[in-house]
Amino acid sequence: MDYGIKIWSKNYFKIKDGKVIINHGKKPAIVDIVKDVRSEGYKGPLLIRFPHLIKNQIDTLFESFEKSMKEYSYNGKFNGVFPLKVNQFPNFVIPLTEISQGYNYGLEAGSKPELIIAMSYTNLGSPIIVNGFKDKEMITLGFIAAQMGHDITITIEGINELETILEVAKEMGSPYPNIGLRIRLHSSGIGIWAKSGGINSKFGLTSAELVEAMTMLKQADMLENFKMIHFHIGSQISEISPMKKALREAGNIYAELYKMGATNLNSVDLGGGLAVEYSQHKGIYEKNYTLEEFTSDVVYLLKMIAQNKKVPEPDIYIEAGRFIAASHAIVVAPVLELFSQEYDQKELNLKEKNPPLIDELYELYKIMNENNAIEFLHDSLDHMESLLTLFDLGYIDLIDRSNTEILVHLIIKKAVDLLRNKDLTDIINIQNMIQERYLLNFSIFQSLPDYWGLGQNFPVMPLEKLDEKPTRSASLWDITCDSDGEISFDTQKPLFLHDVNLIEEDYFLCFFLVGAYQETMGMQHNLFTHPTELTVDFDEEGNYEIKNIIEAQNILDILDDMDYDIKDVERRLKQKIEESKKINDDMRSYILGKLYVFLSENCYLKTIAGCKND
Numbered sequence: 091m092d093y094g095i096k097i098w099s100k101n102y103f104k105i106k107d108g109k110v111i112i113n114h115g116k117k118p119a120i121v122d123i124v125k126d127v128r129s130e131g132y133k134g135p136l137l138i139r140f141p142h143l144i145k146n147q148i149d150t151l152f153e154s155f156e157k158s159m160k161e162y163s164y165n166g167k168f169n170g171v172f173p174l175k176v177n178q179f180p181n182f183v184i185p186l187t188e189i190s191q192g193y194n195y196g197l198e199a200g201s202k203p204e205l206i207i208a209m210s211y212t213n214l215g216s217p218i219i220v221n222g223f224k225d226k227e228m229i230t231l232g233f234i235a236a237q238m239g240h241d242i243t244i245t246i247e248g249i250n251e252l253e254t255i256l257e258v259a260k261e262m263g264s265p266y267p268n269i270g271l272r273i274r275l276h277s278s279g280i281g282i283w284a285k286s287g288g289i290n291s292k293f294g295l296t297s298a299e300l301v302e303a304m305t306m307l308k309q310a311d312m313l314e315n316f317k318m319i320h321f322h323i324g325s326q327i328s329e330i331s332p333m334k335k336a337l338r339e340a341g342n343i344y345a346e347l348y349k350m351g352a353t354n355l356n357s358v359d360l361g362g363g364l365a366v367e368y369s370q371h372k373g374i375y376e377k378n379y380t381l382e383e384f385t386s387d388v389v390y391l392l393k394m395i396a397q398n399k400k401v402p403e404p405d406i407y408i409e410a411g412r413f414i415a416a417s418h419a420i421v422v423a424p425v426l427e428l429f430s431q432e433y434d435q436k437e438l439n440l441k442e443k444n445p446p447l448i449d450e451l452y453e454l455y456k457i458m459n460e461n462n463a464i465e466f467l468h469d470s471l472d473h474m475e476s477l478l479t480l481f482d483l484g485y486i487d488l489i490d491r492s493n494t495e496i497l498v499h500l501i502i503k504k505a506v507d508l509l510r511n512k513d514l515t516d517i518i519n520i521q522n523m524i525q526e527r528y529l530l531n532f533s534i535f536q537s538l539p540d541y542w543g544l545g546q547n548f549p550v551m552p553l554e555k556l557d558e559k560p561t562r563s564a565s566l567w568d569i570t571c572d573s574d575g576e577i578s579f580d581t582q583k584p585l586f587l588h589d590v591n592l593i594e595e596d597y598f599l600c601f602f603l604v605g606a607y608q609e610t611m612g613m614q615h616n617l618f619t620h621p622t623e624l625t626v627d628f629d630e631e632g633n634y635e636i637k638n639i640i641e642a643q644n645i646l647d648i649l650d651d652m653d654y655d656i657k658d659v660e661r662r663l664k665q666k667i668e669e670s671k672k673i674n675d676d677m678r679s680y681i682l683g684k685l686y687v688f689l690s691e692n693c694y695l696k697t698i699a700g701c702k703n704d
């Protein structure tokens with residue numbers, strides 16, 4: 091089983107000798123890197139960044155647009171900006187700006203702190219684009235950026251923002267930032283993130299407002315600063331047709347405004363939305379187009395419109411965020427427990443005289459073989475139902491009930507084992523009932539918020555044992571105390587994992603394509619914070635190097651972030667230990683010492699009863 095790696099990994103990751111390897115440099119196995127890091131004491135979940143994948147995505151994007159422009163002899167230039175809201179973490183942004191130096195690649199900001207990041211880290215000469223709602227202070231920051239020498243465009247979302255720009259221009263003087271107008275399209279996006287486009291969208295100027303903006307710019311003698319029109323129809327655009335529709339609309343608006351006298355207008359900014367294939371199952375895809383198709387359509391359409399309306403072909407800007415960032419990060423979660431691992435034969439507590447159904451279960455377990463496994467499995471599940479009802483009615487006791495659970499789980503395990511080499515379709519109808527629950531040392535709310543909030547799937551697979559057939563239909567449970575912290579077994583998109591004995595070996599699951607949005611939107615539900623992160627870089631010889639390790643926050647820092655006075659927390663704990671009459675004096679300093687160690691450690695789990703570590 092390859093967990094659909096060919097569908098989602100773009101060959102960035104491959105399977106070799108049963109392990110997932112990074113298809114770069116000397117092609118190390120991820121699990122070896124994980125074990126390396128853990129041996130240095132970093133336990134719990136890990137977020138691992140691969141800057142070479144940021145570079146690959148930027149290269150791919152630029153190459154594809156440049157190829158399409160060549161093919162159609164397009165006269166405009168291609169530029170890109172990375173929208174910071176997708177990932178603002180320094181160990182992502184700083185490598186991105188270093189890697190992209192050879193390109194006209196900059197940053198997009200939608201808030202004041204993002205703008206400050208852009209002003210600090212954008213390579214001079216590369217574009218900065220400012221979107222979103224702005225006050226006078228934010229617009230003034232844009233002017234300051236222009237005066238620093240940045241190529242900055244402020245795209246306005248409403249007429250009032252233009253008024254403020256004209257006001258600030260008088261106060262600050264030149265050089266002015268470029269002005270962009272965000273247009274309100276009548277076409278809208280598609281899918282769960284579609285709300286950014288359409289007549290009722292939150293953003294952009296209507297046609298009447300565009301005309302008004304032109305008049306205002308002319309009157310203020312600032313029409314020459316109007317350079318760009320901008321639109322954004324939403325994220326993860328699953329089909330190409332809404333993008334084409336939006337482009338036709340935007341292209342014609344560009345041409346019309348140019349003809350109305352905006353002769354410095356030279357750019358169309360497509361916003362983001364370029365989709366990522368997250369699917370790991372054949373036949374269930376998240377997008378219906380390739381990058382080549384996308385770039386070819388964009389270039390061709392804009393060329394046709396420019397030709398028809400006899401205006402110059404505009405420079406093309408894109409704000410693809412998800413496309414650039416998603417693949418660069420993975421989350422590795424150690425499995426802490428298999429739910430049924432406690433159901434061991436030695437836990438059975440059979441009596442001299444058992445209820446007949448239990449004797450029957452025991453018999454089924456003993457004589458089960460490959461040929462009768464499915465039938466016996468069905469029988470045992472029926473028996474369990476009956477026995478649980480008998481318990482509710484008071485006819486059998488807790489020992490009987492415990493024997494029932496243990497026997498049924500033993501039967502499931504034996505059946506799965508017997509059927510291991512048969513086609514999995516043999517047990518397809520009962521997968522749901524015989525699923526194994528895997529408890530993972532991570533938080534879905536922190537590390538996969540879009541799964542919790544939007545049902546977005548992320549490819550997941552074990553990092554090793556890939557040369558062994560996985561036999562257990564699996565659901566995944568995180569360590570939050572929230573029943574939503576679960577990725578349940580889905581017969582449409584089944585996940586099969588290995589039956590592992592965690593006392594003898596570690597088992598790591600890895601979620602891929604988590605580099606876009608998940609980190610910044612992750613929430614501290616139950617106070618589980620951003621996991622320990624690290625960067626894997628490759629040198630010229632192809633050897634990897636681990637850099638920028640940032641351990642998950644320790645407990646006192648977490649409370650500090652919540653605005654607890656941590657000195658007060660420490661004082662209270664200490665006082666209670668010192669004054670407690672339940673602690674004998676020899677123990678007092680020992681207990682205090684232990685407590686201080688715990689306070690300096692991170693929130694994820696270290697050990698769990700019955701498991702080797704974590």
Ligand SMILES: *Cc1c(COP(=O)(O)O)cnc(C)c1O
Nearest residue numbers: 322325326362363409410411412
């Ligand atoms: C969110 C956003 C983007 C990025 O969208 P992706 O789907 O991540 O490519 C680009 N531009 C604007 C204006 C946005 O709001």
